Amino acid sequence: MPVAPHIKEFMASSSFIRKMFEEGIQLKKQYGKDSVYDFSIGNPDLEPPAKVRDVLRELGSSNERGMHAYMPNAGYPETRKAMAEKVSGEQECEVPFSQVVMGCGAAGALNSVLKAILSPEQEVVVSSPFFVEYAQYVRNHGGILKTVSSQEDFSLDLEAIAAALNNKTAAVLVNSPNNPTGKIYTTSEIKGLSDLLAKHREKTGNTVMIIADEPYREIVYDGKTVSSIFPYWNDSIIVSSFAKNLSLPGERIGYTVVNPSAENASELVDAIIYTTRILGFVNAPATFQRIVAACWNEPVDYSPYEKRRTLLKKILTEAGISFANPEGAFYLFCKVPKRTNTVGEQGNDGEFCDHLKKYRILTVPGKGFGKQGWIRLSYCIAEESIARSRESFIQAGTDW
Numbered sequence: 125m126p127v128a129p130h131i132k133e134f135m136a137s138s139s140f141i142r143k144m145f146e147e148g149i150q151l152k153k154q155y156g157k158d159s160v161y162d163f164s165i166g167n168p169d170l171e172p173p174a175k176v177r178d179v180l181r182e183l184g185s186s187n188e189r190g191m192h193a194y195m196p197n198a199g200y201p202e203t204r205k206a207m208a209e210k211v212s213g214e215q216e217c218e219v220p221f222s223q224v225v226m227g228c229g230a231a232g233a234l235n236s237v238l239k240a241i242l243s244p245e246q247e248v249v250v251s252s253p254f255f256v257e258y259a260q261y262v263r264n265h266g267g268i269l270k271t272v273s274s275q276e277d278f279s280l281d282l283e284a285i286a287a288a289l290n291n292k293t294a295a296v297l298v299n300s301p302n303n304p305t306g307k308i309y310t311t312s313e314i315k316g317l318s319d320l321l322a323k324h325r326e327k328t329g330n331t332v333m334i335i336a337d338e339p340y341r342e343i344v345y346d347g348k349t350v351s352s353i354f355p356y357w358n359d360s361i362i363v364s365s366f367a368k369n370l371s372l373p374g375e376r377i378g379y380t381v382v383n384p385s386a387e388n389a390s391e392l393v394d395a396i397i398y399t400t401r402i403l404g405f406v407n408a409p410a411t412f413q414r415i416v417a418a419c420w421n422e423p424v425d426y427s428p429y430e431k432r433r434t435l436l437k438k439i440l441t442e443a444g445i446s447f448a449n450p451e452g453a454f455y456l457f458c459k460v461p462k463r464t465n466t467v468g469e470q471g472n473d474g475e476f477c478d479h480l481k482k483y484r485i486l487t488v489p490g491k492g493f494g495k496q497g498w499i500r501l502s503y504c505i506a507e508e509s510i511a512r513s514r515e516s517f518i519q520a521g522t523d524w
């Protein structure tokens with residue numbers, strides 16, 4: 125049976141991170157795993173909090189019946205209550221548990237939301253660079269991802285967003301802390317975004333939703349915090365997961381929360397429950413719903429990421445590679461340096477990633493995130509490995 129041509133095309137254009145990940149496995153076989161520096165994938169390598177295993181053990185030895193049965197598609201009420209408590213604190217307003225729909229990771233939750241709100245050819249606006257999968261998720265549901273550039277420091281370019289809005293705009297998607305830049309949008313940027321959406325609604329009658337994708341909310345540096353959204357724009361939705369903050373990406377556990385003040389809040393929640401079902405997720409994984417209900421507020425020590433960030437920044441500076449200082453998440457977005465060995469040539473991000481590969485450093489090109497001339501490094505790797513990569517970075521920088 126032939127694969128649909130558009131899927132073949134999307135596969136070819138979007139699988140570069142996975143490709144690098146697989147090349148990394150090959151290189152590790154060839155050179156030994158300690159001599160390959162794999163900065164390609166955002167797969168958290170800190171272990172989940174001990175309580176996750178404790179609760180898992182308890183659940184494993186429980187004789188309660190029906191623990192693996194279907195449940196209401198929105199999830200267990202006690203899990204939804206725990207998520208409502210979490211998000212009420214983050215959003216500085218009271219969120220009833222009826223606004224929460226559990227999902228299969230942030231990715232599953234985003235797909236449920238987009239399926240619920242998008243009519244064919246409607247647009248979703250996102251500031252670039254952005255998480256590579258957004259384009260596919262929007263396309264999955266007949267929509268079009270419209271990208272706008274950000275400011276030079278990767279903050280939101282509100283004028284560019286305003287200019288991108290029209291009668292077909294369904295949503296603006298914001299991701300803070302951002303993958304790949306680590307940028308956190310300030311409250312004044314969020315207020316500015318709300319103001320321009322209000323003006324757009326006044327002028328056109330079109331209400332645009334803010335969808336905030338926040339899986340990195342807890343991983344922040346230098347005392348930074350992530351702004352709330354609900355107090356500033358009623359028609360807003362939070363999507364998140366425990367993939368990054370509790371290091372549970374393989375367990376596919378996430379959630380959606382609809383602002384209780386949204387115009388059609390309960391209809392929207394019902395629609396997301398329905399799309400979760402018809403997309404074939406049916407409901408979020410039962411066991412991990414119970415686990416996150418018990419562990420969502422376990423303290424986590426993110427200092428290993430902070431130490432790696434400091435070390436990697438030092439090494440990159442020594443190697444002559446400049447970067448955007450990440451305020452959160454665990455990525456460093458680096459500018460491709462000017463070539464020193466070729467007169468007048470800048471060199472593009474794909475070439476620079478290939479160049480780094482010769483020094484057994486694996487990274488991903490910025491063009492996949494909608495930003496040419498940059499590369500992304502993920503520091504989900506041991507500090508010792510980052511320390512060992514120093515010579516390779518310096519040599520690669522010198523030879524470029």
Ligand SMILES: Cc1ncc(COP(=O)(O)O)c(C=O)c1O
Nearest residue numbers: 229230231255299303365367373
């Ligand atoms: C910005 C962003 N959103 C969503 C996701 C998907 O997260 P999950 O594994 O919870 O589906 C990721 C994963 O890397 C991400 O970086």
